[in-house]
Structures are given as C-alpha cells and as structure tokens.
Amino acid sequence: MPDYIDLALKGIIEDLFDHFMLYFLPEIFAGMDHSVPPEFLDKELETLFPDSEPHGRIADKLIKVRLTTGDDFFILIHIEFQGYEDSAFAGRMFTYYYRIFDRYRLPVEALAIFTGRRVTDVGAYNYDGLTTRLDYRYKTFHINNLTEQTLLAGTNPFSLVMLALKKLDAGKKTPMRLFELKKEMINCIFDYEIKQFDLHTVDRLILFLDAVIKLPDELKTECIKYIDDKKGVKNMAGLMIELTDTYEYAYGKGVREGEQKGKMEGFLEGKLEDARKMLKKHIPISDILEITGLSIEDISKLQ
Secondary structure, three states: OOHHHHHHHHHHHHHOHHHHHHHHOHHHHOOEOOOOOOEEOHHHHHHHOOOOOOOOOOOOEEEEEEEOOOOOOEEEEEEEEEOOOOOOHHHHHHHHHHHHHHHHOOOEEEEEEEOOOOOOOOOEEEEEOOOOEEEEEOEEEEHHHOOHHHHHHOOOHHHHHHHHHHHHHOOOOOHHHHHHHHHHHHHHHOOHHHHOOOHHHHHHHHHHHHHHOOOOHHHHHHHHHHHHHHHHOOOHHHOOOOOOOHHHHHHOHHHHHHHHHOOHHHHHHHHHHHHHHHHHOOOOHHHHHHHHOOOHHHHHHHO
C-alpha cells in the first residue's frame, strides 16, 4: 500500500474513531467507556517494532481504550492494513500480539483489514510441535468480500472509505479514470443527508478522498469546481481539494483579511475566528495550534 494511503487511513481512524469501532469492532464499541478518550500509541508501537520494514511489517495502529467493566481495565487494539498475499502474515500477527502483550500485560484484540483482491488470510496462526500446540486467531475484514452495492447502502462513513479503497484496487489508474472515480465518491459523500453524516464527518471524508486519489493540477481544478457546484454548496464543511493547506482553504479567510489590513488586531482576530470555527467542527486542538499559531491559553479561552 502506498505510504500516502497508509497515512490517510491512519488519519481518518483517529478523526472518526467511534465510527471506525462501530463499523469494524461493534462488540468492543458497545463495552467502551466513551467518557474516556482513546489513546493512540503510535510512538510506543515504533519502539515495539524497531525492525519493521515497509510494505507490511508495520502494525498501523495501536490504540488503548477503556471499557465499562472497570476503571483499570484497558484493551489494546492492533490494526494492520494488508493489500497483498503474504504467507508469513499470520505469523507476524502473532508476533505483534505477544510483543504488545509482553509490554503491557493487557488484553489485546487484533484486527487485520485486507484491501487486495488476492488475499485469502483466514485470521489464524497455528503451531503444532511435538508436545506444544498454539492456535492464535484474530479478526479479519476483506474489503473485496463486500459488493459495491452493500458498501453504498451502508450508513457508516467507513463504508465509503472501504468503497474508495475497493475501487482504487480495481482497474487501471489513469488520470481520467481517477478523476471520474473522485467525482463518483464525492457524489456518495454528498448524500450525507440520507446517511445522516454531520458536517465534520463529510469534511473528514473529503480530506481522505483528496489524500488517496491523486490528480494532476488541471483535473484537480476541475474537481474543485465540481465540489463547489455540487448541490449549490460552496466550501461547505471545509471541502478543500485545493492546493496544499486544506485547513487554510476552508478556514483561513479571517487570517488573510487580517494580513491584508496590516493590523495586528485584525490578524489576531482572524486567527481566533478561525479557531472558533475549527472547534465547532471538532478539529483536534493540536491541529488548531499548528494551523493558527495560537497558544493553548488562547484556545482555552474560546472553549
């Protein structure tokens, strides 16, 4: 899987974590203590697997959540996106499991999401020795086991995430083919009234789509126009398939106006107004700090 798709998947999991859990691990979601935010342990994961190699030797997400069964009961969720046939994969999944368990001594639930058409993993690693036997099983999700009709009928935003990956895996990826695919997926996302997606979810889906479907500049411009014209809604929810800084496109008007006036007060007020808008759309505070340059004290006064 290309690095940019891997990063986009990691980002949308964090941004829409509850949706992710409800879609892939509903049995765990039902028992989560939702008053305690999940903890994403990417740095810790790197220390556990310093010998990881590109293209499959990386466990993509390690997440700690608290369950309602007790304040001190946590669960670690190991997620790996795998897009090709690999006979050693199940063994690596077991290696991930025992390293994580050995480090934290907490229950470990594992999920492998397969994006490729040729993957046949059944979610089990078995070892039979002379006197020792091991049977390790983990949950799997094969995108290509689901039809496009099933994914389109889904009401969870990750149905559309999986649909985009499924379509990317099929057929040639010419610029025009990608352009048509992007428009098709935009149409699906804009049906959010039917699927009852809130604006934050629509925003995150568009960001994901922009990250995984790369277009040349001339087609990117056409795509921006297509979004602006779609249902007569322009820049709704920060729909930002433009240039490099997507947040600036969506929320930066106040900052730019302040700069043009050349007044520090206007510049600061523009940043504060941007921050207010981003807070309303549940943009992570760490992102707001980076984008606006405001201090944590400034953000705290807005909450």
